[in-house]
Amino acid sequence: MNKTFLRGARLIDGINKPVNNKVIVLEGERIVSVSSMAKAKVPGANDSVFELNGKVVMPGMAAAHNHPAYNNVNSLGQIDLEHPPTMLTLIAAKNAELLLHCGFTSAIGAGSGHYIDVVLRNAINSGLIAGPRIFACGRDVVTTGDSVDAHPKWWGLGLESFAKTCDGADEFRKAVREEIANGVDIVKLYPTGGHGLPNDREFMSMSEAEIEAAISTAHDRGAKIRGHLISKRGILACLKAGIDIVDHGDGTDDECIEWFLKAGSYLVPSLYLPSRLVSAYLSGEAPGLAPAIPDLERTLESHPQTVRKAHEAGVPMLVGDDFGFGELMKHGDYAKELAVYPELCGVSNLDVITWATRNAAAFTGRLDDLGTVEQGKLADLLIVDGDPSKDLRVLAERKNIQAVIKNGEFVTCDPELSRTTESA
Numbered sequence: 518m519n520k521t522f523l524r525g526a527r528l529i530d531g532i533n534k535p536v537n538n539k540v541i542v543l544e545g546e547r548i549v550s551v552s553s554m555a556k557a558k559v560p561g562a563n564d565s566v567f568e569l570n571g572k573v574v575m576p577g578m579a580a581a582h583n584h585p586a587y588n589n590v591n592s593l594g595q596i597d598l599e600h601p602p603t604m605l606t607l608i609a610a611k612n613a614e615l616l617l618h619c620g621f622t623s624a625i626g627a628g629s630g631h632y633i634d635v636v637l638r639n640a641i642n643s644g645l646i647a648g649p650r651i652f653a654c655g656r657d658v659v660t661t662g663d664s665v666d667a668h669p670k671w672w673g674l675g676l677e678s679f680a681k682t683c684d685g686a687d688e689f690r691k692a693v694r695e696e697i698a699n700g701v702d703i704v705k706l707y708p709t710g711g712h713g714l715p716n717d718r719e720f721m722s723m724s725e726a727e728i729e730a731a732i733s734t735a736h737d738r739g740a741k742i743r744g745h746l747i748s749k750r751g752i753l754a755c756l757k758a759g760i761d762i763v764d765h766g767d768g769t770d771d772e773c774i775e776w777f778l779k780a781g782s783y784l785v786p787s788l789y790l791p792s793r794l795v796s797a798y799l800s801g802e803a804p805g806l807a808p809a810i811p812d813l814e815r816t817l818e819s820h821p822q823t824v825r826k827a828h829e830a831g832v833p834m835l836v837g838d839d840f841g842f843g844e845l846m847k848h849g850d851y852a853k854e855l856a857v858y859p860e861l862c863g864v865s866n867l868d869v870i871t872w873a874t875r876n877a878a879a880f881t882g883r884l885d886d887l888g889t890v891e892q893g894k895l896a897d898l899l900i901v902d903g904d905p906s907k908d909l910r911v912l913a914e915r916k917n918i919q920a921v922i923k924n925g926e927f928v929t930c931d932p933e934l935s936r937t938t939e940s941a
């Protein structure tokens with residue numbers, strides 16, 4: 518089989534410090550060797566050779582809070598009212614392809630109506646459409662009257678495609694089992710309000726019995742489960758029940774950090790949204806955001822330091838945010854999130870790259886195959902012009918992502934890069 522040689526790379530492997538002058542050799546879907554230029558094998562006559570001259574090779578990234586079917590909506594109520602499921606599926610397919618082209622070879626869902634994530638995952642895995650490897654999420658499983666139960670009752674809609682309402686532990690057990698029967702890999706809960714939702718952050722939308730029932734049921738069936746959590750009370754209740762992902766996590770304190778570590782739970786802080794919205798408001802770009810600003814400013818005042826503290830204590834982090842929700846959170850801006858963590862929290866660029874690569878592979882149980890650049894792993898790789906270990910903003914410019922490789926195949930390849938290809 519013909520091989521592909523990526524020669525002269527600056528390698529960011531997802532674990533170690535960057536190293537220059539590396540040669541990464543791909544054969545079929547896998548990385549067959551990673552070595553120095555001096556030790557690299559000589560390409561054969563039919564092999565492809567890319568002379569990278571110091572361009573970066575790094576693992577494909579993972580968007581761990583992904584809503585491909587959010588069509589730049591401005592309210593929760595719009596998510597399932599504006600388009601039929603067929604149209605939403607096409608929108609989601611376009612966004613999945615865009616996500617891949619932006620350098621994200623994996624995605625972990627955070628909520629999708631009509632099981633669109635499941636359909637996308639299966640369509641992508643079968644080769645029907647292009648997109649990242651999707652760890653599929655389904656409906657928001659919520660209580661009656663929760664923020665996400667968004668349509669006025671007098672409309673009499675009875676829609677259950679986006680938010681599934683349940684009351685009591687038994688109904689949560691049944692709903693979680695239905696989600697899994699419909700093919701989801703991860704279930705989404707909304708135990709608290711806050712963070713842009715109509716109910717405030719101290720509002721508990723689920724009882725402890727409901728939380729325990731939902732989480733244990735997901736685990737009994739081998740699925741993961743995540744929750745929108747913006748208060749210490751909600752976070753602790755979910756961590757004690759073993760939730761897999763805490764979304765946002767405002768209200769985390771030292772006691773919560775201990776429980777994160779005990780439960781082995783991941784934190785997805787999603788700090789790009791508050792940062793983007795507050796800066797757009799302050800610059801006059803989005804005056805209509807005024808009512809939401811105090812709550813978001815509260816997040817920015819305290820949460821970045823908490824995220825840093827949790828990270829330093831060993832809580833595993835993932836990146837991902839609510840792209841597609843609000844005009845300021847455009848699909849395609851996905852990689853802009855990464856630079857927020859060095860800027861606001863003082864976390865190193867390399868650590869954030871590890872959050873976006875290795876940690877996501879570990880979370881989805883794919884670390885043997887994905888998440889780092891190592892011999893034997895699947896070739897989900899990026900070739901980047903510029904050095905994200907020095908400035909993560911280079912990843913946010915599409916032109917810098919010169920190639921996206923998934924499963925050993927070039928999904929995109931910049932013409933400038935192609936010109937360096939030669940047969941030896």
Ligand SMILES: [Zn+2]
Nearest residue numbers: 582584627839
């Ligand atoms: Zn979300």
